[in-house]
Amino acid sequence: MEPTRAMLLPGSVLPAELAYAALIEALGPDVEAVAKDLELYGDDKPPADWSLDTEVEGVVREADARGWSTFHLLGYSGGGAVALAFAARHPERLQSLALLEPAWAGRWDWSPAHAQVWKDHDSLEALPPDEFMKAFMRLAVRPDVVLPPPPASVPPPWMAQRPAGIRAFLRTFKSYELDRGMLASFDLPVFFALGARSNPDDYGEIASRLSTVFPDFRLEVFEERHHFDPPHRIEPERLAGLLRNHWERAARRGP
Template sequence: MPRRPRFQLLVVVLVAALVSACSRQGLYEAAIQLERSSSGLEATTTRVGDLDIAYLRNAEANPGDTIVMVHGFGANKDNWTRLADQLTDDFNVYAIDLPGHGDSSKPLDLGYTLDEQTEHLAGILTALGIDRFHMMGNSMGGAITALFAARYPERIKTAVLFDPAGIFEHESELVDLVREGDNPLIPSKPGDLKRLMDFALEEEPFVPWPILGVLEDKAIANQDINRVIFAAIRDSGFEPAFRQQITRIQDPVLVVWGKQDRIIDYRNGALFVEAIPDARLELLDGIGHAPMLEAPERSAQLFRIFLATSD
């Protein structure tokens, strides 16, 4: 169960910060810290080769299993705090900022195909000493999770794919926009982040204006690396090889998809289940591209049921 009413606490923090004449950046940092701490998480970093890697982990470890959470394109570790809020009492959560994202290093020349990102993640988890775990991924992170499960079956207990990338047989609204030269996933000017949220999310969580403004500034500042990463994924021609690779997954897989997803069509979920030997599909009405953010309680419930009914 959640530890405390998040909305009421956030309002209190924002009012207190405003009264103390806190800057917009200060308001953002206070709200993000509240979001993390109320979910039982703390932020830290580690050095992996030449990269600084930021991540969230349980503030207090427990005897439960470990869950590794992998965000999507242009997103970051804080996309998982609301789902983590439902899980950190019983599990040890690690939400990673992949290279090129969040507070991790962002070299333009690192290599950002799905295959390369899977290997980057493997190296990060090895450096953190995380050997056997459940893995969850959203969108791009869902594709990375699937590839990780296919390549490292000895390290994975179960995998949960939230609206995963990797199979695009059924085209979405995003495809038409990108073909026209308009990519709503890469904010480049004021107003673009709100447009992205409206496009990606059907059930938008409450985000106060100071936080939204700072998030937009960060997204606009990251547009160059985001274009590099998007191009690496788009141009790699990975789909046939991707489908072949995920047939090798040996562990149970849960695919969760929002039926109002405008970024990747939910009908591709059935194709994931066809390709993966031990997979099941849950479709969520009224939810868009990020079920773990839009419906964290329902997502956690599905995960717990999945664990209880998996071999």
């Protein structure tokens, strides 16, 4: 019997190893879980031609290098948007899909409230990096959520890349064509983790919309979580159990 193989894609802030260390430990040794960093941060600044397809191609290379013909794919935030793009481009490579508050889910006919979220993101473009990050984080959560202040220690070197990387994501979201028809034909299990304290006009609407697109969609709400204290870091044991069930259900369906 082949081991459970899962690739984990991080968001646009934490490196993959930091983001998923607790979850990988909770999953245990019977899961071959690979935390893959984004191609976006391979150099000091984002490549001029970077898009979600750059990340999709990186996932293909990583899987091929490991000899994985098929695998489970999980993505959080920006990595969730990559996971959606991958499912639309290469559904034959997947055994299941897990989405942890994907940052974007296509340029469709969203509600006025969701459209306003993206107008608010546009207004961040001219801000200096420190103000940009604060405003970016505020948009992701409910108004009553108190976000922690920046750490007093010197930021790690990788943090300097993040404002430009987030801006690159926001730019590609404006032009990338996510094939809704391909997502609708993706009939493998899709799991979505949603924090109840995240911005409902953003991630809540994405969850609601995708529930009408994917034929086999399951939503799990984490009542105390929001986008910047996500379950893979704060409640890894609970999430690991849900993922194991999700993957076992996919295995029972067979190829």
